[in-house]
Amino acid sequence: MIKFQGVSKIYPANHLEKNQTVALKDISFEIKDKEFVLVAGKSGAGKTTLIKLLIGEERPTKGRVFFDNLEVNKIKKGDLPKLRRRVGVVFQDYKLLPKKTVFENIAYALEVIGAPEEQIKTEVPKVLKIVGLEHCLQHFPSELSGGEKQRVSIARALIHRPEVIIADEPTGNLDPYHTWDIIKLLVKINKLDTTVILATHDQEIINSLEKRVISLESGRIISDKEKGKFVI
């Protein structure tokens, strides 16, 4: 389903960084449909760059990225929204629209794909129930805790039934209680046949889940194991 073929990403030198930065170097791997994959690595290992390449936010310096038969780096800017609608992304900093209510934030993902109003009215409360926030429909993000914000972010990523959910350090800002809440939710989503890619540096999560782990260090893959463990 997702394929990285000899992908490198090098950021050129700028006025802040005199030397060029190698974020990813010659990365190759494949993720199958309905898989749950953990991308592990320290901060700066290249996890976020990998996700950015996958959703077309960045283009590789070398190599090719595939989403099904689509070569992501060759998609025109105007066609990127179509790719992003097939993916649900959960960010460490939630990336919720601050001036929209919880309902509107989640509905937005359906609105952009042109879903009818009736569907939005029935689906949004349903997905909020899944993430346990059915009572927060009319709240604004500023009125929610970190864990609640992240659950809204997951609900938004889920609502349009994407083929893949990509979660970039979704528990980075959460306490242990909320962390496991979110992880359990992602596992549940995967059981409903959605591919999940979870980028994390949390040793406990990696070791407990017993899922495939791709470990990155300094932009290179140092291990790729089924039922992997924390190796960094």
Add this chain to the structure above:
Amino acid sequence: MFISLKRIIRAGWLSFRRNQGLSGVTIFVMVLTISLVTSIFLFRGMSSFLMDSLEKKFDISVYFKEDSIETEILKTKDLLLELPEVKSVAYVSQDQALEIFKEKHKDNETINRALEEAGDNPFLASLNIRAGSVSNYETINRFLQNARFESLIDKVDYYQRKPVIESFYSLINNLQRTGLVLTLILAFIAFSLTFVTIRLAIYSASEEIGIMRLVGADNWFIRGPFLIQGIICGVLAFLISLVLFLALSYSLSPKVLYLTSGFNLFQYFLGNFFIIFGLQILSGAGLSIFSSLIAIRRYLDK
């Protein structure tokens, strides 16, 4: 298509309502811009009225020799009227000139006595010429210097009036030039002010724009609500300005009428209502759409 449009309009309206502070500032700046543009328009109308009425006060007179025959003078009048530069020509016979003088000085005994002592009518027949524009007097004077009028014309008072005419002509030119430069500078300041305000408003939403893109919104779905918000601000600013200027021109009209000796501000406003309407809506909604499109393009191109 229709459902997207409906959502864009709703999102724009919600964003307008939820960002009341920012919307208020944008409307305020737009009212300033529209007011400035409208004031410039009204001021230009008033200044051209003043210049026209001053121009109308100028004329030159051609005095004919004592022995000139009236038919010859009237023929000259007809020839003058054929000139495109000439607006009107009035014939004043010797007798009329005397009557006018007497009427003007009826209370001055010394002058009346001097006239009686002179016995004959000392005045010459003349033609009073008004040109379409101050700049045309030179051409008319050149025409009158033609050899065929030599036996007929005693003098043309153009050279006596030339300094006044020329300084007035240069004053008009300078005023028009300064007015145009001032208009352009003020319009530039007003437009820049609106542009910067809208740009700042969109800059404050740059993070939101990034999130919308990541969620899969296409460019029009992101751009649309900002445009709607801009249009709402523009239309409200336009309505406020329109009411403000209607009230101002109505209440100031009597004072302006008195100060300018005849310029009716309110009538001028109503007479040019559609031009003012167009100017205001263009500088309000038009400018906000233009500014929003330019400002948002930056974040969509990233």
